[in-house]
Amino acid sequence: MSRSDRSPLLLAGLLAAAGTAHFTAPHQFDHIVPRSLPGSPRAWTYASGAAELTLAAAVALPQTRRVAALATAAFFVGVFPANVKMAVDWRRRPAPQQAAAWGRLPLQLPLVLWARGVAKGAESAS
Numbered sequence: 001m002s003r004s005d006r007s008p009l010l011l012a013g014l015l016a017a018a019g020t021a022h023f024t025a026p027h028q029f030d031h032i033v034p035r036s037l038p039g040s041p042r043a044w045t046y047a048s049g050a051a052e053l054t055l056a057a058a059v060a061l062p063q064t065r066r067v068a069a070l071a072t073a074a075f076f077v078g079v080f081p082a083n084v085k086m087a088v089d090w091r092r093r094p095a096p097q098q099a100a101a102w103g104r105l106p107l108q109l110p111l112v113l114w115a116r117g118v119a120k121g122a123e124s125a126s
Contacts, residue, residue, distance in 0.1 A: 022049025069119035
């Protein structure tokens, strides 16, 4: 299996792991839901987890990969405000936690680019 064949499956695995975490440890995600969103933070935690699991399945399937990878890129952009909120909220936590929270912010760009690359690869494979 070539590197380009593994990339979509690795992205799907990342999404599946993150989506599963939203259901197995939702309290970790509830506190980073922006307060401006309507409804309960737990509902948003579960909704984003379900979205990640759905995207994981769709990215894993060649027939839906291109559209799902583009949707994944949009999803990564959409959750950026939650990562910003986490970094701001954690500014009084111990330094390693602050570093992890702030470190997540620049990681969003490679995730978006990775998802776009998977979409482009799916396009050329069809």
